[in-house]
Amino acid sequence: RRMFAINSQKPNQSLPSKKSLQPQASYKVAVLGAAGGIGQPLALLIKTSPLVSALHLYDIANVKGVAADLSHCNTPSQVLDFTGASELAECLKGVNVVVIPAGVPRKPGMTRDDLFNINANIVKTLVEAVADNCPDAFIHIISNPVNSTVPIAAEVLKQKGVYNPKKLFGVTTLDVVRANTFVAQKKNLKLIDVDVPVVGGHAGITILPLLSKTKPSVSFSDEEIEALTVRIQNAGTEVVEAKAGAGSATLSMAYAAARFVESSLRALNGDDVYECAYVQSDINELPFFASRIKMGKKGVEEIISADFQGLTEYEQKALEALKPELKASIEKGIAFAQKKP
Ligand code: NAD
Ligand code: LMR
DSSP: OOEEOGGGSOOOTTSOOGGGGSOSSOEEEEEETTTSTTHHHHHHHHHTOTTEEEEEEEESSSHHHHHHHHTTSOSSOEEEEEESGGGHHHHHTTOSEEEEOOSOOOOTTOOGGGGHHHHHHHHHHHHHHHHHHOTTSEEEEOSSOHHHHHHHHHHHHHHTTOOOGGGEEEOOHHHHHHHHHHHHHHHTOOGGGOBOOEEEOSSGGGEEEOGGGOBSOOOOOHHHHHHHHHHHHTHHHHHHHHHTTSOSOOHHHHHHHHHHHHHHHHHHTTOOEEEEEEEEOOSSSSSEEEEEEEEETTEEEEEOOGGGTTOOHHHHHHHHHHHHHHHHHHHHHHHHHHSOO
């Protein structure tokens, strides 16, 4: 395996000095599935973070070239590549944040649950390695169906005796990114100001934007609420259909996942950070639920319940309607992980 270090460059006046390439913090981030549609642009965005000192890229193939390419960016982090199961343990040693976008994406006509049979095994195997090699890391699960893969990851970590519910996250940031974009467009708001909490899960009707909690406060007609809610819930399918067989969201997902990585690193670095994520939760009777969370050095510090007070009738009904599907997806994941081989 090759190691790409920015410091190995020869001194050159046109390059920034070595000093300016020191990271502001020294966190190690691993991306598992780094050669894929999400993995590559995500790795690029993480490479630009001043908080990262090492970026470990793992895939079953094609990762050497991605690492060689990225390593030429004059940003502080060292890029290391790891190919195949025999290099996975080394990839994970000493890592603070592990991001998992490994797995197959949807094609038109498929639901996220149709990916279960392939992706459940991939996530199980990768999380077993995380448990063995960096049990203290924040774990970000992107692989679909997130509603089931996060419970699978939790079970695997429990079986290994290292489950820390504060450090396991299903990445739902893309739902928030989409909600913010669509609401700003519809209401002609400055994008930078708009923040919509999205709760529940990450598939179809389990994705529930709480439009009544939009910041800045904004009023919607019933028709606008219905149209925006449905568009946010179907936004993944919108991209799958536009790509017409060539996969699902990769660039917007990389953007969203990079935001969640940066938030996690800021939390590890001592900031209080708020994001939506799908986590173990006591917000209602379901064991996993997406909501706004406060993150700190130890992971989830608080599940924000305030968003669930004063819901509109539309949101209340949608919240009750999503629970059976989400419950079934959680139970499917747990049953898979508990199944004897
Ligand atoms: P892709 O096929 O382009 O890339 C997947 C990568 O995973 C490939 O490079 C492949 O080699 C790798 N891979 C497969 N098995 C592996 C294993 N055992 N170990 C390590 N790597 C392995 O797919 P993509 O477009 O990057 O999507 C990846 C996953 O992310 C899909 O399941 C997709 O549904 C999901 N996704 C989730 C969200 C979300 O909001 N959470 C958004 C978009 C996509
Ligand atoms: C998304 O929301 O874009 C992802 O979950 C990918 C998909 O299958 O829609």
